[in-house]
Amino acid sequence: MNAILLGATGDEVEPRTVVPRRVRLPRAGIDRLAALAGVSSPAGQMQSSARTLEGLGERLGGCDRADERPVSPVSPVAATTDGDAELDARLASVGLVDAGVPTAQGRAVLTVWHAAALAVELELLVSLDSGEARVRSWHRTLDDWVVCLSTSDGRDFELGWLSVEDWWLELGRAVHVDICSLCPASDAAPVPDVLETPWELLLASGEAVQRRRHDLLHQLVSDHSGSTVAGADRDSLGAADDSDVRRWLEQLERTSRGRLHAAVMGRGRHGRPGAGIVEWVLLPDGWRSLTPVTRDGCTRVRIERTGAVDLPRALSVLAAEVTA
Structure with missing residues (x-):
């Protein structure tokens, strides 16, 4: 019909x-x-x-x-x-x-x-x-x-x-x-498909890597020992060893080859403007999304493998929220 x-x-x-x-x-x-x-x-x-x-x-x-x-x-x-x-x-x-x-x-x-x-x-x-x-x-x-x-x-x-x-x-x-056109990253090592870590640890570790303060990075990870989980998907997350966490956090900062900042803006039912944000980081093997999550009252960030085909879905979710 x-x-x-x-x-x-x-x-x-x-x-x-x-x-x-x-x-x-x-x-x-x-x-x-x-x-x-x-x-x-x-x-x-x-x-x-x-x-x-x-x-x-x-x-x-x-x-x-x-x-x-x-x-x-x-x-x-x-x-x-x-x-x-x-x-x-x-x-x-x-x-x-x-x-x-x-x-x-x-x-x-x-x-x-x-x-x-x-x-x-x-x-x-x-x-x-x-x-x-x-x-x-x-x-x-x-x-x-x-x-x-x-x-x-x-x-x-x-x-x-x-x-x-x-x-x-x-x-x-x-x-x-x-990704073949990206600036080469020496000694790039794989990062888990899903990595969830405290937000303050991610920010502080990035600063430590930039300043080449490996002693500080070691201390930061030790202070948050056992708080980072990783896995192949969200359903298989498990606590990560401190040595792995240090390596992954260093990789995220040192081998990053790009950033995506996306803002979705719309008006809700009463005409008030609202916005949502998507943040991605580009590693040598592709995009990772950065998503804030709250667990046990603590602010954390989920770093998850993603791709260009996933962006429309992520933005549509935000669009529904800001126009509701």
């Missing part, structure tokens, strides 16, 4: 679909598109925002700000410089502008960005064999649309839009890293 969608008059209408696109534009191109529509630039918002959740409400829709209302057709804006004309031609070639006016598709992209119901902001820092790479990828959703804006240098951007049904593919793509 096929579902039939009826319009306001009762007539059958075609369901709205989003044709996925991905285009590359310079920062000036993103700014020009926003200027033609009379709204603030998404690229400017990314560049001015620090890695913090301050101003959370302003990064979501629904605050009745002028640039969060649906972007309506505007009068043509003539190019005043050769640079503007070149940018207009570039935007026209990808279907975002026509005769100095944002197209329906261009307006939809900006509307989703400035009136998003849910936002995901990813920041990825990876140490590659060719040098360090820092990528920021911001995603905004509204109804059936998802708009994504990514950059690694703040000058060149990738702008994409797709159906919310295909969003999980884009999220996995954003954090996919070929």
